[in-house]
Amino acid sequence: MRRDIFQAIADPTRRAILSLLALQAMTPNAIAEHFESSRQAVSKHIQILTECEVVKHQQTGREIYYHFNPEKMKEIDIWLDRFRKLWDDRFDQLDDILKDL
Amino acid sequence: MRRDIFQAIADPTRRAILSLLALQAMTPNAIAEHFESSRQAVSKHIQILTECEVVKHQQTGREIYYHFNPEKMKEIDIWLDRFRKLWDDRFDQLDDILKDL
DNA sequence: TATAAACGCAACTAATTAGTTGCGCAAGTT
DNA sequence: AACTTGCGCAACTAATTAGTTGCGTTTATA
Numbered sequence: 001m002r003r004d005i006f007q008a009i010a011d012p013t014r015r016a017i018l019s020l021l022a023l024q025a026m027t028p029n030a031i032a033e034h035f036e037s038s039r040q041a042v043s044k045h046i047q048i049l050t051e052c053e054v055v056k057h058q059q060t061g062r063e064i065y066y067h068f069n070p071e072k073m074k075e076i077d078i079w080l081d082r083f084r085k086l087w088d089d090r091f092d093q094l095d096d097i098l099k100d101l
Numbered sequence: 102m103r104r105d106i107f108q109a110i111a112d113p114t115r116r117a118i119l120s121l122l123a124l125q126a127m128t129p130n131a132i133a134e135h136f137e138s139s140r141q142a143v144s145k146h147i148q149i150l151t152e153c154e155v156v157k158h159q160q161t162g163r164e165i166y167y168h169f170n171p172e173k174m175k176e177i178d179i180w181l182d183r184f185r186k187l188w189d190d191r192f193d194q195l196d197d198i199l200k201d202l
Numbered sequence: 203t204a205t206a207a208a209c210g211c212a213a214c215t216a217a218t219t220a221g222t223t224g225c226g227c228a229a230g231t232t
Numbered sequence: 233a234a235c236t237t238g239c240g241c242a243a244c245t246a247a248t249t250a251g252t253t254g255c256g257t258t259t260a261t262a
Contacts, residue, residue: 010111011220015180022184029238041221043240048219062229062238070187077181079116083123084178086171112250130208142251144210149249163208163259 005075008052013037014045021055021068028064106176109153114138115146122156122169129165 009015017031032042046066049055054072058065110116118132133143147167150156155173159166 004113006111006113006116010107012107013220015107019183022187027238028240037220038222039239040223044220047240064239068184068187070184073181073184074188076177077185080174080178080181082120083169083171083174086123086169087175114250128208129210138250139252140209141253145250148210165209 003048003051005052005054005072006079008049008054009076011045013042014049017042017045017049018054018068021066022070025058025065025067028066031066104149104152106153106155106173107180109150109155110177112146114143115150118143118146118150119155119169122167123171126159126166126168129167132167 009018013035016035020026020031020034028039028043028046031046032039035042046055050057050066052072054069056067056069058067110119114136117136121127121132121135129140129144129147132147133140136143147156151158151167153173155170157168157170159168
């Protein structure tokens with residue numbers, strides 16, 4: 001089962017969940033209230049986000065708070081870096097990219 | 102059919118194709134040579150990349166050269182921006198993000 | 203003009219994903 | 233002790249995706 005950060009953010013619901021969790025830690029029920037989807041559907045997305053470690057959890061009584069983990073997002077940023085040069089810079093792009101690979 | 106840039110980069114083969122095309126425009130056959138996959142399988146990926154405009158094509162005789170379009174990658178970068186603050190900055194992060202949304 | 207190369211497109215299959223329903227368990231409440 | 237709430241987990245279905253095979257068209261080559 002492929003389960004990396006790129007797979008995680010492919011789904012719009014999961015991107016929305018990440019945006020929510022970036023603001024504050026939340027329980028599955030609280031998250032689900034923001035969507036049309038059922039709690040279980042949301043829970044499945046959370047599970048995927050947890051598996052690829054972009055989200056961590058912390059239990060408090062019977063509630064489980066999910067936290068956003070910015071660390072994993074860096075991976076996307078790092079991958080983007082090679083392309084960023086193509087829209088940032090003017091010319092000597094190719095050399096830079098070739099150096100990276 | 103969901104066909105956005107996030108969907109496009111979810112597949113590792115497509116990410117590899119984008120990396121190749123960022124270096125130089127290539128024909129489907131040339132691209133396929135870099136992978137285990139068949140030409141048709143690669144062609145399908147290219148089609149998806151074309152649909153979400155992260156790749157453009159230009160015909161020369163019987164060959165079709167596919168070019169990387171950095172513009173579309175900006176969308177990812179822009180989306181990442183809100184999270185970037187969480188790993189770049191130290192404190193006053195929440196305020197910044199709340200301001201964005 | 204016959205043949206080969208470079209493709210796109212359509213039909214099909216296999217695998218994966220998103221979502222639903224129903225269950226069970228642990229932690230609080232009455 | 234009985235009931236409710238918050239949750240995970242498993243089985244199932246429907247939709248989507250990745251990949252294959254085969255065919256037709258256009259451009260080049262012998």
